[in-house]
Amino acid sequence: MSVITDFYQFKYSKSDYYIDLFINRIAMISIEDALDERLSNQYISKDAQCAYMRLKELLQSSRVENDSLYVDLKINKCYLKYIKNLYYYFSDRQEYSPLKALNDYLQVFLINDIESISAFSILNEEIKVRVLSKI
Structure with missing residues (x-):
């Protein structure tokens, strides 16, 4: 049995903290573009920056692994708040409308959990960054 050295990393890496999603490939590219634009803004917190970078990595790696129309993505529930904030940031921009659909779908998980x-x-913030970088 391995020794738990970081309780938060252990807690948030349990399987009940993950959601399996199927996202349209074109919508995923739009969400990646939104993440790129948001990351280019210098005025975001360290934990948001870490979450957005990690989300972008997850989206890109999932998209590269599969070349079908819909991409399978396993995402930790810790990212839900950041996806919601990303949607609110771009809510008035039509080119990022896939964020609205994703946010609407994830609202069920936000309410239930x-x-x-x-x-x-x-x-x-430091603990959030440590957890986000390890999940």
């Missing part, structure tokens, strides 16, 4: 997601949200 509010306790676990809010528990992550109250952690300090």
